[in-house]
Amino acid sequence: MNKFLGSVDRIVSTSPNYLKSSKVLARFKDKVSVIPIGLDKSTYPTLSKDRLEYWQKKFGDKFFLFVGVMRYYKGLHILIEAVRNSDYPIVVVGAGPIEKELKDQVESLGINNIYFVGFVSDEDKVALFTLSYAILFPSHLRSEAFGISLLEGAMYGKPLISSEIGTGTTYININGETGMVVPPSDPGALREAMDYLWNNPVVAKKMGKRAENRYWDLFTADKMAKSYVDLYQSLLDK
Secondary structure, eight states: OHHHHHHSSOEEESOHHHHHHOHHHHTTGGGEEEOOOOBOGGGSOOOOHHHHHHHHHHHTTOOEEEESOOOGGGOHHHHHHHTTTOOSOEEEEOOOTTHHHHHHHHHHTTOOSEEEEESOOHHHHHHHHHHOSEEEEOOOSTTOOSOHHHHHHHHTTOOEEEEOOSSTHHHHSOBTTTEEEEOTTOHHHHHHHHHHHHHOHHHHHHHHHHHHHHHHHHOBHHHHHHHHHHHHHHHHTO
């Protein structure tokens, strides 16, 4: 790996946070460019009234939302522990290799306000993002290098809750500005952040708006594409 990285002209990191915290990239920092992943909102499905009403009837229009594959580093076991004895709805979209053990954890703790909906269509995902109150992204390990669904939440103007793991999640989500950033693997801190946003809707709405503004400023697909074109051109001009 080090031989390969040493042989290339440029390395791209998707956030300054990941670059700063990476022991590997620190060896090659003079040839690292930061180009965040970008999304094009216009490519997402147009939301139909029927799908919006379908999910609204199921969960209302005030719930926390998680979207992602159920993998070991996603921190869902921490989320489950955090919401014990809470009563606000938490909708979990996705499936994955640890799905059964997460559902077993929910059952063993007697939690009845977490709703696993499995994989959904892109239109249904848009409906759930639109209806959601805030986005949960409790990933607790550096295996989570960026956080696409966290960025999608920002794109839809939602306040964000994530953990400080030294990667792109805290480039997307700025603590106290676009949402709340908590220590990783800390159910108590996660619960406090959820309680705070839930009980402070005016603050939450302002954070969501700032998250959306940050998306438009830094994370559009056009900005990403232009940055890569400029990088390639600089290499060709050498």
